[in-house]
Amino acid sequence: MKSMIIGGIILVLALLAGTYFAAGDAFIGDDYINSLTMLGAVAIITITVFVALKYVNQMRNDTASGDLAEEKWDGIGEFRNAVPTGWALAFIGTIIWMFWYFTVGYPINGFSQIGQWNEETLEYNAKFEKKWENPSEETLKAMGQSTFLVQCAPCHGVDAEGIDGKAQNLTKRISKEQVVHVIKNGSNNFKSVYPDGMPPMMLTEDADINAVADYVAGGFKGEQPSSFAACSSCHGEDGKGMEFVAPNIRAYDDAVVAAVLKNGKKSAIGTMPSFDGRLNETQEKALAAYLRSIGE
Structure with a gap:
């Protein structure tokens, strides 16, 4: 037993030395939270090592005793022994420490750098x-350009033409490939704005699909193909969409941009993640105004 205690002390010292070597710089200074953390590490390491040694010693030397409980599982019974004193004290001590920590050691209503940052961010917003609140169209475009360069340019490029074809070319409202992809696969990206979504294969003939794709991607110029009737029932004859039914497929209106930012978007070339919560309503409108301006 004596050799186990000596070995346990050596192990505790080695673990504490390793902890200090790995994170010692964090414990230098006047921040008492770091000191509490180090004290907690000392307590955890010490208790863990000596509890482990205690039970190793018990397994080597103790013999079972006491009254067996009546219940058995697969022929294995349990002794009706009292809860170990050390375990019970540690359990109660942990609860006491929890209340102390939340109320005195690091009170939940105390100062927090994260809380301060959140308050300042909300105040700034x-x-x-x-x-x-009521910016002009020119102001929106300028604001939208700044927002685009920070939030969108990493994928779409500073010129909004996409980077190596991995993001949509935003100088064009929509490409023929994208129209074909949506017709064949449907679109359920914007259910929070357009609940019904669009089912796949509204058109089944390749000739009809290509005719509609050319017409929509071409900016609704020229003679409207008869097969566009399958689209106009939701998107309207002019393609400007219907509120809560289908989006505008002619231009980047505010509703379309807000829906894409909130829900993300799946397309023929990949998936755009959701930007929900990263921009406020004014910034979303500004981004839409800027996108419309570069497509003019």
Whole structure:
């Protein structure tokens, strides 16, 4: 037993030395939270090692005793022994420590850098929204360009033409390949805005699909193909969509851009993740205004 205690002390010292070597710089300074963390590490390491040694010693030397419970599982019974004193004290001590930590050691209503950052962010956003509550179209375009360069350009490129074909070319409202993809696969990306979505294969003949794709991708110029009737019932004769039914497929209107930012988008060339919560309503409108301007 004596050799086990000596070995346990050596192991505790080795683990503490390793902890300090790995994170010692974090414990230098006046921040008492770091000191509490180090104290917690000392307690955890010490308790873990000596509890493990205690039970190893018990397994080597103790013999079972006490009254067997009546219940058995597969012929294996349990002794009706009391809860170990050390375990019970550790359990109660952990509960006491929890209340102390939440109320005194690191109170949940105390100062928090994260909380301060959140408060300042909310205050800034409120000022931003009030300042730009009714911006002009030119102001929206300028704001949208700044937003685009930060949020969108990493994938779509600073010129909005996409990077190596891995993101949509935003200088064009929609390409023929994208129209064909949506017709054949349907679209359920915007259910929060357009609940019914679009079922696949609204058109089944390749000639009809290509005619509609050419017409839509070409900016609705020229003679409208008769097969576009399958689309106009939801998107309208002019392709400008219907509220809560289908999006505008002629231009980047505010509703379409807001829906894409909120839900993300699956297309023929990949998937765009959701940007929900990253932009406020004014920034979303500004981005839509900018996208419309570069497509003019």
